[in-house]
Amino acid sequence: MHKHPEDNGRTVLPDEEIEIELRAPNVPTIDLVDIPGIVQYPPAAAKATREIATRYLRMEHTLVLCVLSARTQSLRNNAVWPLLRETLEGDRVSRVIAVLTMVDLPGGDDMLAERMSLRGDVPDDVGIERLVPVVNRDTNTSVGMGEATEIERRWLQGWCERRGAGEPELEYDPSKLGIHAVLQQITNLFVKSNHIRTQ
Numbered sequence: 001m002h003k004h005p006e007d008n009g010r011t012v013l014p015d016e017e018i019e020i021e022l023r024a025p026n027v028p029t030i031d032l033v034d035i036p037g038i039v040q041y042p043p044a045a046a047k048a049t050r051e052i053a054t055r056y057l058r059m060e061h062t063l064v065l066c067v068l069s070a071r072t073q074s075l076r077n078n079a080v081w082p083l084l085r086e087t088l089e090g091d092r093v094s095r096v097i098a099v100l101t102m103v104d105l106p107g108g109d110d111m112l113a114e115r116m117s118l119r120g121d122v123p124d125d126v127g128i129e130r131l132v133p134v135v136n137r138d139t140n141t142s143v144g145m146g147e148a149t150e151i152e153r154r155w156l157q158g159w160c161e162r163r164g165a166g167e168p169e170l171e172y173d174p175s176k177l178g179i180h181a182v183l184q185q186i187t188n189l190f191v192k193s194n195h196i197r198t199q
Helices: 043-057 080-087 090-094 112-116 145-163 179-192
Strands: 064-069 096-101 131-133
Touching: 043 080, 064 080, 096 112, 096 179, 112 131, 112 145, 131 179, 145 179
Parallel strands: 064 096, 096 131
Antiparallel strands: none
């Protein structure tokens, strides 16, 4: 792999795309677009990331998987919320899945219970129905998907047992927690928005 000549580690290349085509039987035909996260600095990168996100958010059939860091002190101040308000209208507001990543790293679970119940830290006018917490997967690249999913399940189940005692909404529920919950939410969103038909 070669480094792009304009890539200095602080530059966003808004018109450069890498396309990977995957084919498999019995799966929906979709374009999955991984765009750079919205940044505030430097100004040129901030402008470029907003323009890229806005371009895709304005597309009629866009479904949004919004990945947020659990280590952020306030989710309410995230730059993505104003962008969602500006670009999504009507029933398209409900086409957003929010994933809270790095909940297992220091500071990641400080407000997890409140965030999972959408109390206080998430704006109520951007169509987020649930935050799905997932553990960090960047630090151990030698672990396979199956083992990583099991590690995540154990961590989330342990957290629920430690922090959710006596609170039914915080009981361990794999349909609301972890990567499998994210995949289920995506499937539900496909069905809800008529991107795929159920049999």
